[in-house]
């Protein structure tokens with residue numbers, strides 16, 4: 001399944017150096033963008049003479065030429081994203097920082113891959129502490145590996161010491177474990193960086209390769225099985241360009257990080273398999289491994305495990321008891337203990353209602369899955385009344401085959417023996433997931449894109465809800481509607497786990513939704529605001545093709 005074509009490609013600017021081997025730098029950025037259906041423009045900062053194994057020289061572009069490249073592009077159209085790679089010197093860095101600061105709001109998202117050295121063993125840039133500090137503060141996302149993170153954080157640690165003792169210090173930040181990663185990343189954030197993605201490829205102490213994304217309020221880990229002995233160069237350039245490409249295509253930053261991680265995994269896989277193929281056929285004579293194109297990632301096995309670490313829960317570095325695998329330990333444990341599957345495998349319309357009366361009203365339709373969703377901010381009920389309502393809903397459905405899910409109130413759902421619980425993303429930080437599973441209740445969880453789906457898959461829930469598909473008046477949504485094309489990808493990504501599509505679905509839209517393969521279609525107003533809710537339920541079932 002390929003990604004839908006848009007009428008015109010989004011634009012990303014790449015600022016960086018050319019690598020004559022095509023393995024990295026702006027050469028690789030442009031190939032990555034083209035592979036992902038994004039038009040790349042180039043602002044060349046330096047030209048390097050490089051092969052896959054050595055760099056013999058590198059020459060900086062004149063400042064006037066950097067300025068002119070920027071100006072001529074800006075006069076035509078501003079991009080949705082700017083990816084910055086190697087910057088040759090302080091003067092270039094200052095021009096770029098000033099240019100970025102002058103961009104009017106809403107400005108493009110700026111991603112800086114802080115390439116200080118080339119993997120073919122040569123220095124590409126020689127930036128002073130002050131310009132690095134300035135750059136860190138003007139960009140939106142910086143993507144260091146652990147060596148680069150140590151150098152960047154060292155700058156701030158050095159200057160704290162410089163300020164305190166008024167002496168020059170050689171002290172460097174050390175990054176030798178996950179605790180150091182967090183400490184160094186938080187140093188950058190506390191010094192004004194907006195967000196940091198620390199790449200785990202060089203973090204040999206990690207069992208998996210874990211990229212960790214930090215903002216002042218979030219920490220999200222993306223893990224892949226570690227690749228040992230990779231000869232592929234330019235993966236950092238590819239990853240940062242892919243992030244820029246996905247943001248330019250309208251994905252949220254955390255989905256862009258998830259997709260870019262999967263993209264690089266695919267490039268690695270196709271590149272190494274064609275490389276080993278060439279060795280088998282004898283066509284390889286000390287030929288370097290070159291990156292192959294991989295396109296939009298659609299294969300489930302390329303996607304990372306995603307773990308959201310609640311901000312605050314680990315905000316003190318000492319809060320991490322085990323320095324390793326804080327990031328994915330719980331997720332791996334849970335994957336081995338799946339939730340019970342749904343009892344009905346038949347696809348169907350899934351009404352979401354706010355009272356036991358509605359459940360009573362709809363049961364005669366033969367509805368097989370229903371949700372009681374009581375929102376306290378809508379009706380200020382006290383806990384005792386909510387408890388009674390849940391108890392009544394459970395009693396109504398007990399002797400039927402209808403699967404009753406209780407939204408949010410998982411303790412009451414357990415207490416009253418409901419069939420299942422439906423939770424949102426925030427609830428996952430607070431609910432006792434193990435208690436729900438041990439009590440034998442099913443679990444459904446809401447998601448709003450790639451990162452959350454990958455997070456939730458690790459819980460092995462009974463279903464994954466995907467939303468919101470279309471604009472809805474029922475709930476204020478902070479995210480954009482997903483649309484049918486993305487829904488198709490999400491259903492595929494969920495693999496064998498049943499899916500529920502929700503948000504703005506009515507009788508005219510449910511056929512297209514059902515065609516994506518979503519197992520269930522959840523609706524609120526298409527039933528609750530219909531003149532005849534029974535008839536509406538049957539029409540939706542029919543239009544979706546769930547019944548003859």
Ligand SMILES: Cc1ncc(COP(=O)(O)OP(=O)(O)O)c(N)n1
Nearest residue numbers: 407422423424425446465500502522
């Ligand atoms: C089937 C289904 N899907 C999504 C939701 C939304 O749940 P959540 O994100 O917890 O938001 P609220 O419903 O609590 O507003 C749902 N209820 N059911």
Ligand SMILES: Cc1ncsc1CCOP(=O)(O)O
Nearest residue numbers: 468472474503504523524525
């Ligand atoms: C609870 C919820 N979660 C995502 S969209 C939504 C509301 C869906 O209501 P409607 O079917 O009326 O658009």
